[in-house]
Amino acid sequence: MLEATEVKKSPYVIEWRDGFKIGVPQVDQEHRHLFTLVRALNLASVDQTVEELLDYVVTHFSNEQEMMEKSGYPAFEQHLRLHEEFAAxxxxFLGNGEAWTEDRVQELRRFLNKWLIGHIMTHDLRFGKWHASHAVVAPPVIQQTTPASVGFFARLFGSK
Ligand SMILES: [Fe+2]
Known part of the structure; x- marks a missing residue:
């Protein structure tokens, strides 16, 4: 039964495409890298790739939130909550104690791709449009992840 399931399934892959751009180069570049990391998820090195992916998600969320907050984006708080919901x-998913299988890796990849596309094309795009119509006098400084900015993730995943 398990074998039949595994044989018929091909890897679930959604490639980055320019249609996902929101027009903020730093954000677009980070989103593109997220797709690359999701694509790299595989059973052979799942712990490593999941960790790398989560680290980058934290970095990306922090950068995006910083940009929104500093530019005075009105929906910043709402957007922050969406990121927190995603983290939860x-x-x-990761905390349910199940062992990794090909199916579970595919399930994670599918979830991540779908969430990313839905989030980018709705909420991040909204920010992109707002950003384009509100000239920022000084470009926001992109900061790397700091311990304070990973608070919500650290709480959810525990300290490593
Ligand atoms: Fe976002």
Whole structure:
């Protein structure tokens, strides 16, 4: 039964495309890298790739949130909550104690791709449009992840 399931499934892959751009180069570049990391998820090195992916998610969320907050984006708080909800969903998935299988890796990849596309094309795009119509006098400084900015993730995933 398990074998039949595994044989018929091909890897679930959604490639980055220019249609996912929101027009903010730094954000677009980071989103593109997220797709690359999701694509790299595989059973052979799943712990390593999941860790790398989560680290980058934290960095990206922090950068995006910093940009929104500093530019005075009105929906910043709402957007922050969406990121936190995502973190909670990932934490639930990873914390359910199940062993990794090809199916579970595919399930994670599918979830991540779908969430990313839905989030980018709705909420990040909204920011992109707002950003384009509100000239920023000084470009926001992109900062690397700091311990304070990973607070919500650290709480959810525990300290490593
Ligand atoms: Fe976002």
């Amino acid at each position: 969903q990932v934490a639930d």
